[in-house]
Amino acid sequence: MRRLTITDIARAAGVSKGSVSCALNGQPGVSEQTRQRVVTIAHEMGWRPSTAARALSDSRARAVGFVLARPPRTLGSEPYFMQVISGVEAVLSERSIALVLQIVDDVDAELVAYDQWWAERRVDGVLVSDLRVNDPRVAHLERLGMPATIFGLTKARGTLASVRFDEIVTMKAIVRHLAELGHRRIARVAGRKDFQHTASRGRALRAEIKRLGLVETGTIFTDYSSEQGAQATRELLTADNRPTALIYDNDIMALAGLLVAREYHLKVPHDISIVAIGNSPLYELIEPSLTATERDIVAFGARGAEVLLDLLEDRAPQTVWTPAAELITRGSTAPPP
Secondary structure (H helix, E strand, C coil): CCCCCHHHHHHHHCCCHHHHHHHHCCCCCCCHHHHHHHHHHHHHCCCCCCHHHHHHHCCCCCEEEEEECCCHHHHHHCHHHHHHHHHHHHHHHHCCCEEEEEECCCHHHHHHHHHHHHHHCCCCEEEECCCECCCHHHHHHHHHCCCEEEECCCCCCCCEEEEECCHHHHHHHHHHHHHHHCCCEEEEEECCCCEHHHHHHHHHHHHHHHHHCCEEEEEEECCCCHHHHHHHHHHHHCCCCCCCEEEECCHHHHHHHHHHHHHCCCCCCCCCEEEEECCCHHHHCCCCCCEEEECCHHHHHHHHHHHHHHHHCCCCCCEEECCCCEEECCCCCCCCC
16 A cells, blocks of 8 residues: 555645645644644545654654663573563653664773764663763763663763662661571672672671671672572582572572572571572572562663653653662571571
């Protein structure tokens, strides 16, 4: 079927193509009677508003960008980002706004992507994740004047907004739970050392351990993969001052740690307790079921998209707090031997 054109509508309505354009785009230049007649005829002929045409008329790309500097294999196995993207898409799709997703090797490549997108007007703004310590992306985006919402930024400035939750409250709840069970030696299998949320969790862990008079027997940093999570678990379980409880920074590593404990013939939770930051439906299906923290990540992603869309409507940038994670106690934590 041939695509309907503005010339077809103009011929049927007996007006010029310029009048049709004004009528369909809500612009001045035609009477209200002519506008209504053109719109009615256009609908009868099968016309629908063109997203591309609107984008050209208001200099909008009607697209939001999301660059992730993570290995593709990690993204494929970690549910967190799929849930974030699900929440983002739920908001954007309602407004016919596209999500442009790009995977890159590092932050430098991410900066290049922002420059290209902004110069070519491919996106109207971006979502930013995995904030680093002294992150160069913050100042770079501000210099570009590119609207952005950052998951985890402490303070909104210029064209930047943020959506975050309290990492400190979550870590303190985990340590208190383990201390109440009687654990005194606690270790952590952490994520990447250069991530801000990794550092925040570490500070909260050390402060709460010191406050309660416990002992931190070690923290090992990883890339969040099951392979590195398993290797870190082996190092901690074979140390002279072996911990009685392990905290993992994501669900994938916690499951790997459970398998390593079995590999060393250790019973969970009798010989070693395990807590995961991040919940998974699998946790209730395995034996023992894993104690974990849970928060609504889909809603977190959706809130980020909403805050970015507010920026695109020229509203002031916000720092929005979402609910902290809740600790769900299951079968993987118990008093130490």
